[in-house]
Amino acid sequence: MTLPIKSLALFFTLFYAAQALSGSHDNAFANITLKTTHVNGTVYMLEGVGGFAGGNIGVSAGEDGVLLIDDQLGPMSEKITAAIAGINAAKPRFILNTHWHGDHTGNNAHFSKHATVISHSNVRKRLMADQENFFGKSPAQPKAAWPLITFDQSLRVHFNGEDIQFTHYPNGHTDGDGVIYFPNSKVAHLGDHFFNGVFPFIDLDSGGNAFKLTENIKNIIASLPEDTRVIPGHGALSDMQGLRAYYEMLKSTTTHVQEAAADGESLEDIQFGGLPSEWTGWGGGFITQEHWISFIYNSLPVKQ
Numbered sequence: 001m002t003l004p005i006k007s008l009a010l011f012f013t014l015f016y017a018a019q020a021l022s023g024s025h026d027n028a029f030a031n032i033t034l035k036t037t038h039v040n041g042t043v044y045m046l047e048g049v050g051g052f053a054g055g056n057i058g059v060s061a062g063e064d065g066v067l068l069i070d071d072q073l074g075p076m077s078e079k080i081t082a083a084i085a086g087i088n089a090a091k092p093r094f095i096l097n098t099h100w101h102g103d104h105t106g107n108n109a110h111f112s113k114h115a116t117v118i119s120h121s122n123v124r125k126r127l128m129a130d131q132e133n134f135f136g137k138s139p140a141q142p143k144a145a146w147p148l149i150t151f152d153q154s155l156r157v158h159f160n161g162e163d164i165q166f167t168h169y170p171n172g173h174t175d176g177d178g179v180i181y182f183p184n185s186k187v188a189h190l191g192d193h194f195f196n197g198v199f200p201f202i203d204l205d206s207g208g209n210a211f212k213l214t215e216n217i218k219n220i221i222a223s224l225p226e227d228t229r230v231i232p233g234h235g236a237l238s239d240m241q242g243l244r245a246y247y248e249m250l251k252s253t254t255t256h257v258q259e260a261a262a263d264g265e266s267l268e269d270i271q272f273g274g275l276p277s278e279w280t281g282w283g284g285g286f287i288t289q290e291h292w293i294s295f296i297y298n299s300l301p302v303k304q
């Protein structure tokens, strides 16, 4: 992602405007294409190119049909359908939502006529009610977008020869994040726990916390085999080496802000001083270094 924060906010605004004014939004998404990558085994990744399509989609395609992980922003529905058709003739039967954000759940209602949506219970709760966060207000989603099956800790979906593991990691990016792992294909989809190569967004208003996210990433790394291919919520396909580099950034930057705050520095002081220079390159995405420092600072249990 190379969009500045205002562009992302604009795309969210466009998305919600599109819900109310159907048909008037096509131009904003006209130039976006979906790149299909065969990750391994039964698993594919769909990634928006040329604009902000939403988060990366995971696709399991095989003898039982099609299962999706996340479904991007609403106006992407036809392009997603076309990309799936290029992999497998079947319509999606299951959609797993990694969390509630509209750039990952925007086509639940579109696909739910044929597909069953599954998520952590907090995702359903948040889709059923109005939300407000860093990006502004998100209205409650229509009933057709609500997950029909929810879980609190973990769940398995037995599909395409895989015992797909869907595991809750609490209070990292939000309070409802799930990580999906395909043990035969050795592919994991981390949702927005993982922004590849850039600082992540922490949704503090939805129960997210930078320190919990760091701890969760440590636990996720420990749970995955070394040859796992890793799909991030945003950014290019990665692997365990890429995930460890992300963890080193999280560990170092959260520790830096925590120690500075303990020394009595204010948020503004810490932002002025900046992060250790080895991490500043991670500010090239839509979360700037200043935002990232504020997310960490506001994740501290006791502020100075």
Ligand SMILES: [Zn+2]
Pocket: 099, 101, 173, 192
């Ligand atoms: Zn998100």
